[in-house]
Amino acid sequence: MKNTFFCVLSAAALLPAFAVADAPKTAHPDLSGIWSYAIDLPPGAIKKQANGSVTVQKVNRGAMVATASIKGALPSTPAPSYKPELQAKVKDLFDHESKTDEVFYCGKPGVPRIGPPRKIVQTAGEIVFFYEDISGDPYRIIPTDGRPHRADADPTYYGDSVAHWDGNTLVVDVTNFVEDTWFGENGYFHSDAMHVTERLWRDGENLIYQVTVDDPKVLTAPWTMAPRVVKPSTEPLEESPRCVEADANRLVNNDHHGQR
Amino acid sequence: MGHRFGRILTAFALVLAAGSLWAHHSPSAEFDMTKRFTLVGTLTRVDWMNPHIVVNIDAKSEGGKVENWRLESNPPSWFRRVGVSRAEIARGIGQVVTVEAVRAKDGSLYGYMQKLTLADGTSWELVSGTEK
Numbered sequence: 001m002k003n004t005f006f007c008v009l010s011a012a013a014l015l016p017a018f019a020v021a022d023a024p025k026t027a028h029p030d031l032s033g034i035w036s037y038a039i040d041l042p043p044g045a046i047k048k049q050a051n052g053s054v055t056v057q058k059v060n061r062g063a064m065v066a067t068a069s070i071k072g073a074l075p076s077t078p079a080p081s082y083k084p085e086l087q088a089k090v091k092d093l094f095d096h097e098s099k100t101d102e103v104f105y106c107g108k109p110g111v112p113r114i115g116p117p118r119k120i121v122q123t124a125g126e127i128v129f130f131y132e133d134i135s136g137d138p139y140r141i142i143p144t145d146g147r148p149h150r151a152d153a154d155p156t157y158y159g160d161s162v163a164h165w166d167g168n169t170l171v172v173d174v175t176n177f178v179e180d181t182w183f184g185e186n187g188y189f190h191s192d193a194m195h196v197t198e199r200l201w202r203d204g205e206n207l208i209y210q211v212t213v214d215d216p217k218v219l220t221a222p223w224t225m226a227p228r229v230v231k232p233s234t235e236p237l238e239e240s241p242r243c244v245e246a247d248a249n250r251l252v253n254n255d256h257h258g259q260r
Numbered sequence: 261m262g263h264r265f266g267r268i269l270t271a272f273a274l275v276l277a278a279g280s281l282w283a284h285h286s287p288s289a290e291f292d293m294t295k296r297f298t299l300v301g302t303l304t305r306v307d308w309m310n311p312h313i314v315v316n317i318d319a320k321s322e323g324g325k326v327e328n329w330r331l332e333s334n335p336p337s338w339f340r341r342v343g344v345s346r347a348e349i350a351r352g353i354g355q356v357v358t359v360e361a362v363r364a365k366d367g368s369l370y371g372y373m374q375k376l377t378l379a380d381g382t383s384w385e386l387v388s389g390t391e392k
């Protein structure tokens with residue numbers, strides 16, 4: 001009886017130690033949560049008239065390019081620097097974007113064009129990004145436990161990701177992309193050597209998302225984009241409706257607007 | 261990083277002083293922005309799809325023949341974020357409704373919907389959001 005009581009006490013004394021062992025060794029910022037829809041929507045509003053009342057509801061646009069300086073952000077430039085012999089190709093792709101851009105035809109934007117995630121679930125060894133996109137709703141399961149990139153994976157639109165913490169910033173290293181995507185709207189094509197670094201950190205209640213693209217086969221230097229400020233959201237994620245492109249055959253010229 | 265629904269609005273703002281219109285292509289490349297027209301007919305289907313929602317209207321031509329019009333509008337994610345669900349619009353299926361739109365330049369029975377009014381007078385109109 002006495003021994004049994006002692007054993008129970010010992011087990012109880014060990015419980016806090018187990019709990020500590022299960023927790024992450026270092027306290028990192030928690031990026032978990034639902035974040036604003038990352039795709040820039042048209043501004044404007046809907047004017048509804050019903051039963052004699054009129055309401056105007058403006059669209060809530062949530063993930064914007066930072067207009068003020070952001071603490072912790074890397075210096076950015078407006079455009080990537082392509083090798084001189086490739087600049088005409090970039091211009092030609094962009095000039096004919098409504099014919100040359102897969103995203104125009106509901107294609108997957110890939111990383112980094114898909115932008116910041118709509119939801120993040122952070123655990124001790126992995127961080128999971130969820131997205132809502134008009135091409136579908138991809139997810140990315142990203143190891144944060146020091147694993148290297150997979151050696152056996154085929155190239156994909158969203159690449160192969162591993163991440164680590166640099167202070168309070170999550171640094172996601174992404175490689176192994178298909179060559180079909182653009183990394184930006186202006187005909188920014190890339191090669192199989194594209195290497196994307198995403199940096200995510202908290203700025204108060206907001207999430208900051210900044211991307212650097214390197215591709216030594218097509219660029220003269222890595223390109224760091226302006227950071228984007230993503231506000232927290234309470235809107236639950238929803239399955240995106242199917243995407244069916246129906247306009248291309250009605251276009252009478254090459255005019256187009258920027259896509260994501 | 262650019263965005264799918266981004267810069268088009270500047271073009272729309274220039275073309276349409278009042279009202280907002282979105283497409284993932286230049287609007288003037290597809291629609292005659294100067295000719296807003298009104299269509300009265302039966303709402304037969306509401307396709308809540310990307311990159312544009314599409315409503316289907318059976319309307320009689322001047323000669324009395326029933327024509328199937330398809331009118332696209334802003335993306336479903338846009339309507340969601342101004343608080344309009346598919347169900348609100350789809351309750352008008354089977355009703356005679358009124359649509360204001362701009363027509364496709366290729367002459368097909370296709371347009372970009374600016375305003376939809378159901379039989380009970382409930383209406384939704386794309387506006388800039390700056391008007392009083």
